[in-house]
Amino acid sequence: xxxxxxxxxxxxxxxxxxxxxxxxxxxxxxxxxxxxxRTEVLIDAFLEVLGPDGTLLMxxxxxxxxxxxxxxxxxxxxPSCVGALTExxxxxxxxxxxxxxxxxxxxxxxxxxxxxxxxxxDDTPCGSHSPFAKLKEVNGRVMFLGCGPKPNTxxxxxxxxxxxxxxxxxPVVYTLHLADGKTIDKAYIRHGFQGYEQRYDRLLDVLDKxxxxxxxxxxxxxxxxxxxxMWDKAEKKLSQDPLYFVDKV
Numbered sequence: 001x002x003x004x005x006x007x008x009x010x011x012x013x014x015x016x017x018x019x020x021x022x023x024x025x026x027x028x029x030x031x032x033x034x035x036x037x038r039t040e041v042l043i044d045a046f047l048e049v050l051g052p053d054g055t056l057l058m059x060x061x062x063x064x065x066x067x068x069x070x071x072x073x074x075x076x077x078x079p080s081c082v083g084a085l086t087e088x089x090x091x092x093x094x095x096x097x098x099x100x101x102x103x104x105x106x107x108x109x110x111x112x113x114x115x116x117x118x119x120x121x122d123d124t125p126c127g128s129h130s131p132f133a134k135l136k137e138v139n140g141r142v143m144f145l146g147c148g149p150k151p152n153t154x155x156x157x158x159x160x161x162x163x164x165x166x167x168x169x170x171p172v173v174y175t176l177h178l179a180d181g182k183t184i185d186k187a188y189i190r191h192g193f194q195g196y197e198q199r200y201d202r203l204l205d206v207l208d209k210x211x212x213x214x215x216x217x218x219x220x221x222x223x224x225x226x227x228x229x230m231w232d233k234a235e236k237k238l239s240q241d242p243l244y245f246v247d248k249v
Contacts, residue, residue: 004035004218008045011217015143015224019051022111022140024131024154024227025058029085031146031220039088047108055109057131058086059153063102066174073101074177080106082151098131101174101188103153105131111138120176124168124189126157133157136227146220152200154227155245156191158234164242166196196246203230203245206237 017023025046032042046056064081066073075097080086089095090106098104098119103126107115118129126132132154135142142154159167169192176184203225204212211229215222237244 002041002044004038004041005045005048008032008042008217009049011215011222012045012049014213015215015217015222016213017049017141017143017224019049020053021050022055022109022115022135022138023050023057023143024105024135024140025056025085025143025145026147026151026153027058027083027085027143028146028220029083032217033219039085042085043089043092050109053110055107055111055115056089057105057107057112057115057135058089060086060090060097060104060106061102061153062104066101068172071101071172071174072177073099073104073174075099075104075179076177099176099178100125100130101176102190103130103132103156107131120186123187124160125191126153126160130157136231140227142225142227142230144223144225145217146222148201148221149203149223149225150198150201152203154230155198155200155203155234158231158238159245161235162238162242164238164246166193166243166246168192169194193246195248196243197249199245199247203234206233206244208233 060080061082062078080090095106095108096112096116097106098116100119115131121129169190171187171189173187212225
């Protein structure tokens with residue numbers, strides 16, 4: 001066995017991840033350090049820890065390329081714009097992808113099909129049918145590997161429950177190319193955030209110590225968060241203070 005895989009697995013387990021878990025990973029690939037085949041090695045380690053009953057998920061967001069000016073999304077071809085690890089994962093054999101023009105998710109494992117199958121039913125980025133929202137239903141976890149807790153797309157799903165004043169922008173009609181070759185047009189309400197900066201790093205301030213773990217995966221400072229606690233406590237905080245997780249700019 002690759003000794004790096006063994007060390008990564010040990011580090012992941014110390015962060016509370018175990019066989020059978022559903023795990024959504026946000027990551028900075030460079031943060032883990034430089035070694036041969038690091039993308040494949042990292043994903044192999046996650047899959048070995050989660051085992052055949054687990055599910056690994058990563059965002060496959062495409063908001064930088066699928067825009068009002070270019071409103072075309074191909075579930076098979078449109079690349080992820082949130083890092084090399086997510087793009088490599090998206091193209092792996094056996095990985096399934098949810099259908100959303102800007103906020104899709106890739107998944108592999110026992111629950112992968114369930115996570116991605118209904119996202120098309122939403123007309124917002126992170127609605128109740130999205131993998132982000134479903135994660136809490138199976139007591140899943142979210143990992144921030146070397147990127148800190150600020151790029152937390154799950155927070156958008158929580159915001160969609162409360163609908164703070166900055167959240168939504170103008171609707172756009174997108175053209176969606178599906179895996180079966182069909183093409184459909186669908187109107188979506190986009191997220192707005194005009195005049196606001198996202199501050200999801202404040203999430204840790206509203207969680208209790210038992211709701212998350214901090215540690216290392218190789219060189220990367222890493223945090224894992226319990227999704228049920230995140231939803232309960234972040235929604236409560238947003239209901240009390242709708243501008244808590246943003247700053248005006």
